[in-house]
Amino acid sequence: MGLDRTIVIGGEAGQGIQTVGQLLAAACHGAGFEVLAVNDFESRIRGGHSSISLRVADRPVAAPCRRIDLLVALDARSEAVHRPDLAEGGMVLADSAAGLDESRALSFSFDQMARDAGGKILANTVAAGACLGLLGAPEDHCRKIVRQQFEAKGDEVVTRNLAAFAAGYAATREERFKGRIQAGWDLAPRRRLMEGNLSVALGAVAADCRVGAFYPMSPATGIMAHLASLSGRYPLVVEQAEDEIAAANMVVGASFAGVRAMTATSGGGFCLMTEALGVAAITETPIVVVNAMRPGPATGLPTRTAQADLNFVIHAGQDEFPRFVFAPANPAQAFETMIRAFDLSERFQVPAIVLVDQFFNDSLFTVADFPKPPEVVRYVIGDADMVDPAAYRRFAVTADGVSPRALPCRGKALVVAASDDHREDGHLSETIEDRRKMVAKRFAKLPDMEAAMRPPEVLHPDADLLLVTWGSSRGAVREAVESLRGEGRSVGAVHFCDLWPLPAVHVAELLGSRPFVTVEQNFSGQLGRLLRAQTGLAPGGSITRTDGRPFFAEEIVAGIEKNEMT
Amino acid sequence: MVTVEDYRSDFENEWCPGCGNFGILEAMKAALVDLGLEPHQVLIVSGIGQAAKTPHFLKCNAFHGLHGRALPVATGAKLANHALTVLVNAGDGDCYGEGGNHFMAAIRRNLDITLIVHDNRIYGLTKGQASPTSDLGMPTRIQPEGTVSEGFNPLAAALALGAGFVARGFSGDKAQLAMLIAAGVRHKGFALIDVLQPCVSFNHIHTHGWYKQRVFDLAAEGHDAGDWNAAMAHGRQWGDRIPLGIFYQEQKPTFIDRIGMLQKGPLIDQAAVAFEL
């Protein structure tokens, strides 16, 4: 085992914990380490307890680790909350204002140093300096990172933060801090640091998304904020709608009029969008909806993570209609999935839903550069492609259920779409014949849609037990699998990104008669139930977590061991 | 030259004989002809209700969406392609009830569309329940003792929200209504035309004759459409004398004018930009 350290910084909301996290992440990443920074915060602006967990390793890490090597406590509560997870030999560094005695923590006054450097708000930068000092990061390198981090805020802010950093850094040179946590900074960043949110927004612009409409809701807001910041560089407008119903209907309107469009929300907002999902379905208007999951029901835990909306999004809306559902594991897959979601939604003229979650959205991952996105194909026709534009029928019945799609006011062909069921020309009809025709037409798309689904990804397919998961839990599951294999257990991992229509043939082939358990962040093991319903293959159990925090590999390992699943 | 005949649709009309909707439909066709627009140059967005079926009864591009949700669809369509001429046909329940939040937001955005509300002061399609514009105390099957909410005043609300074009028409005066619709389309920005529309099946109070006795033309009485206070006073006038015409008109930057990215032209026509990380 090489280097793998977890640093947790805890304090109150408003103390700038995130800034410390970003500084540390940038410094470690800048020195060539793989970094994963996971934000844990409450739904409030001030007070309470929030923390950031930074995992720094010399190999890719995709899940947080429970064991804390260095805990930096800006207040007493942080020490109490996180002490149980302190690793053997772990170190606690605290602001002396926390009043912890020497047996509990090494303390000095962050606050005093901050004031000396120019103001008490700099305490977070003092803490970052102390962390980097303890990690043995070269001072010049750190100064460079501090400068980059605050550059945009002007010289004075940079100068103060450099002073605060230097004070914290120097404090850790004292004798009592000996036995620092690690050395060996090679200073060659290999990949880039990216928030999950950003990868979703980047995927959207790479797919030529031109309209984004949304209503703020954690943990989805970051996606739209990133998208808004990309508007200007790309032909793209982001509009804050009056509610999620409006957001989804705006996306439908924009797509109907001819540009690619998306919205992002969380479960509660998705509830409000379900009727619009149906209107997209019956009018065969492509739309992409990102649901960033958090625990529910209702407001649930607004700033925490979950994977509990799988059932919901597969079935959301009255009656039934074809749709796509994806759940990418990491930023690279999210980028690619957004591009595929836009493409497949437009190719089949159905809604596409992308499930991410708070852990994924708000964490910083170390990612490789994304591949060049494929050429965008628009599946639309114009007058020139028609024999007689006057005879155009938007919902013409075809063998594969997909009707050639023209756009309104782009030629002589009239485009008529209705949320009532309709004739081939889009006008209302309640005849038995038309209804049967339209239902059959919409569902005729399913075989090709299913064929477009990618099979789940498998690690160690020949293992005796497979841990089956979806979405962002992939990282923790893979780590658990490697750990269990290290103990001599024959386990493998299966990850679903493409969830619906379920690629049932591949699944049956893969799982066959092999025992499997699902690992997912919901109560009932929703993927397990889905697999059983679609393939008849029943999981041997499920390892679940519903408390709003992401999985640790360690607890998955424990779950397998406890239940003697191998 | 486009004629009314070009707008004739052979799709079977579903309204009750004698319904005020017919007058609105004819006025729309006359206005579109007057504007020199051909059917393929027009996009009509509607919600759900009797009013919202309008786009099926003439030739045009149409998106007949969800109950209450026409305005957000129109907003999205405009964002995508602001060269579109968009008209919205909505019912009073559709627009002021189910879609009330969108009504407020569309006015605040100054979305450049023409909203025609078929205000029959009743839920027609669902067979006669009270709508937001039903009079306080009007008995219905659901409210046998009469409704218990005050009627919603769309003109006063639109004026209070800062709408730049506020008008009222009457389905029984097609010539004036056609003029109002054409003026609404010509107006750059949000245009509301609330149309007094008798529902022969379910509203036995506000009949054609009832309106006929009461309506008068604001313009003929020298109303200044630039005077917001006068517009508000007329907006609150109801009873023996009911004003028709343009209550208020003010040109101001539209939704599209306020979005920098759209000054380069409609999004749909802008060149794609190659992705770079």
Ligand SMILES: Cc1ncc(C[n+]2csc(CCOP(=O)(O)OP(=O)(O)O)c2C)c(N)n1
């Ligand atoms: C979400 C939803 N709720 C309720 C309905 C049922 N519904 C259809 S039309 C309508 C009201 C119609 O009244 P109005 O909007 O005034 O139109 P009108 O028929 O009077 O022209 C209602 C409640 C629906 N279609 N969708």
Ligand code: SF4
């Ligand atoms: S129910 Fe009323 S509004 Fe609807 S078509 Fe009949 S008369 Fe017209």
Ligand SMILES: [Mg+2]
């Ligand atoms: Mg009505």
